[in-house]
Structures are given as C-alpha cells and as structure tokens.
Amino acid sequence: MPGTGSLNPAGSHGRSGVLTAFAAAKVNLALHVTGRRNDGYHLLDTLVVFPDIGDRLSAEPGDSVTLVLEGPFAAALSAESADGDLVLKAARLLATLSPRPLPGARLTLEKALPVASGIGGGSADAAAALRLLCSFWNLEPDEAELHGLALQLGADVPMCLASKTARITGIGEDIVPLAGIPPFGIVLANPGVPVPTPLVFAKLASRDNPPLPAIPGGGFESLSRFIDWLGSTRNDLEASAIEAAGEIADVLNALRSDPDVALARMSGSGATCFAITGSRRDADAIAARLRQTHPDWWIAAGAVA
Numbered sequence: 001m002p003g004t005g006s007l008n009p010a011g012s013h014g015r016s017g018v019l020t021a022f023a024a025a026k027v028n029l030a031l032h033v034t035g036r037r038n039d040g041y042h043l044l045d046t047l048v049v050f051p052d053i054g055d056r057l058s059a060e061p062g063d064s065v066t067l068v069l070e071g072p073f074a075a076a077l078s079a080e081s082a083d084g085d086l087v088l089k090a091a092r093l094l095a096t097l098s099p100r101p102l103p104g105a106r107l108t109l110e111k112a113l114p115v116a117s118g119i120g121g122g123s124a125d126a127a128a129a130l131r132l133l134c135s136f137w138n139l140e141p142d143e144a145e146l147h148g149l150a151l152q153l154g155a156d157v158p159m160c161l162a163s164k165t166a167r168i169t170g171i172g173e174d175i176v177p178l179a180g181i182p183p184f185g186i187v188l189a190n191p192g193v194p195v196p197t198p199l200v201f202a203k204l205a206s207r208d209n210p211p212l213p214a215i216p217g218g219g220f221e222s223l224s225r226f227i228d229w230l231g232s233t234r235n236d237l238e239a240s241a242i243e244a245a246g247e248i249a250d251v252l253n254a255l256r257s258d259p260d261v262a263l264a265r266m267s268g269s270g271a272t273c274f275a276i277t278g279s280r281r282d283a284d285a286i287a288a289r290l291r292q293t294h295p296d297w298w299i300a301a302g303a304v305a
C-alpha cells in the first residue's frame, strides 16, 4: 500500500518470489538550520512527513545483484553510473553484515520522484532497499545497526528508514516520531531544475538560526492550528535555493495563488515545493489546475495520514 511500503519490514509479496517496497517522498514541512559541525555538515531542526507519493522497489531472484531502472525519471538516473545508485550502495553495505555469501537479487526501481529535488527520493530508495533486502536475504540486523548503515548512505536515509512523521535534529540522525498532527492533503510541484544539496548549503547567509518553536505536547487540535504553528516556522534553505534556481519562486507563487492552498513552502534544498490542503480531494483539484497552467512541471497530489 502506498505510504507504508518502506515502513513494512517484510515488504509485500506480489507474484511468486517477488518482494516489493514503497519508497515514500520525504517532505520537510519546516527546516531550520541551527548550526554547523566541524566536518562542515549542518545541524538541522526539521519536521518531516511522508505522503503516499513515491518510488517503488522490487526484488526477485537473480544470478547477481543487479538494478533495472524504470518509470518517468529512470532516464535521469541512467545518465549516472549505475554503480553509484543508492539502491546498489545500500545492497552492498547490507551484504557486509552477512558472514555467508548471499544469493543474487534482480532489483527493479520504478523511479517516479524527480532526482535531486529536495524530497529525498534517493534516500527513500536506499532505505527501501535496506528493508526489502533484509527480508529477501533473511537478515535480521537490530534497528540500531540498520540505522548506522542508513546514516552511512546519507543524512536523510535514517528518517526515510523510519518513514513516519517526525521531528529530526542533528544532521538527520536524531529522530523523534510525532503524533497529533491532523491528516491533510498535499501537492508537490517541481519546475524541472535539479538543485544540488551541497550548493544550497554552501550559499547559506546564516547558519545559526533559532530552532523550531515549541510543539504542543498533546498535538494539534485541528489542521488550522497546525497550519498556524507551521506559519511561525521556516525553510532556512529557501532563499539560497531560489538564488540557485529562480524557478522555485515561480512554483511558490503559483501554489500560493490558489485559494485552496493553506500553506506553501519549499522542501529540503529544493526545488520541489509543497502545498498543504484540507483533503486529498482538494489536492487533486489543485494539481489538476496547476497542470493546466504549467504542463512542463512535475506535479503530484496525495495525502499525509
């Protein structure tokens, strides 16, 4: 089921011998940059959600570990070395845990999320690969060991391994699941410009910003209360991302001009922006309108449960 696949440790069985997992997009509803470590990595305070919009990974028996890319954004990845794909990197790293040789796995990635776009598609794929191959190879690392492997693959991979609404601090490793956020619809829109994450961090004007405001202990009693709270938060990477790719401002303007959008902001280091709506139905309607005016943008609608 979309939205939960990468959460499902066992993956789900399809046709015989095939395991599948869903790799949900990661959306930073708020992202504060609060400092910088000595190694140059930035300290974050971020609230992430995982809508039912994402990639799909499957594994079936094969002679060796191979990856086939399919789907709308397969070409964007094929241009890069297949060896460098985070799915294969995750497979190689996981295999180091096994004292015995492991059987081959023919992996297929249905790449639906745009690449290098601030919604952690590669990180979600890597996390899905870890979960899926644990099941495929009958490996049972404990959660701490898996978390350690995930962090070696990228700062965003541990949160994608959890794939649950959470407040994240550190560089991405300190994960506190958050309950009490009402469900909402979401629209994702990307103008088709890849934005390299290191460039956006490098362009930051300020690296010591205040953390997220307090989150009410009992959660938010309504979506409008949650939107009010979000209104007092920021994405500290937005200005430097817009400096790198001015199209992001166009996406934000287009989303904010729709009367059914409650709040619009950039996710991660961009260029994907999100809009929060009252329901999935509103999100579908907004996405349909946006496709009329911007047929060249990648636009997806979904929900956060």
Ligand SMILES: C[C@@](CO)(OP(=O)(O)O)[C@H](O)COP(=O)(O)OP(=O)(O)OC[C@H]1O[C@@H](n2ccc(N)nc2=O)[C@H](O)[C@@H]1O
Pocket: 028, 031, 040, 041, 042, 043, 044, 046, 117, 118, 119, 120, 123, 153, 154, 155, 156, 157, 170, 171, 172, 197, 198, 201, 267, 268, 269, 270
């Ligand atoms: C900005 C965020 C917010 O969730 O999302 P994306 O825009 O990538 O989706 C993440 O922190 C991105 O995490 P991820 O994409 O896994 O980063 P990595 O591959 O580990 O790092 C790529 C590069 O980004 C910079 N980087 C990344 C994370 C961080 N906390 N501080 C950094 O300075 C570093 O220059 C690093 O070399």
Ligand SMILES: Nc1ncnc2c1ncn2[C@@H]1O[C@H](COP(=O)(O)OP(=O)(O)O)[C@@H](O)[C@H]1O
Pocket: 077, 080, 084, 085, 086, 087, 114, 115, 116, 117, 118, 119, 120, 121, 122, 123, 124, 125, 126, 156, 197, 268, 269, 270
């Ligand atoms: N399966 C994958 N999907 C996306 N990107 C990948 C993948 N494997 C490796 N990468 C590399 O990771 C980089 C970051 O990708 P991605 O996770 O999509 O970015 P972001 O976190 O900004 O959305 C890409 O530029 C690409 O070179």
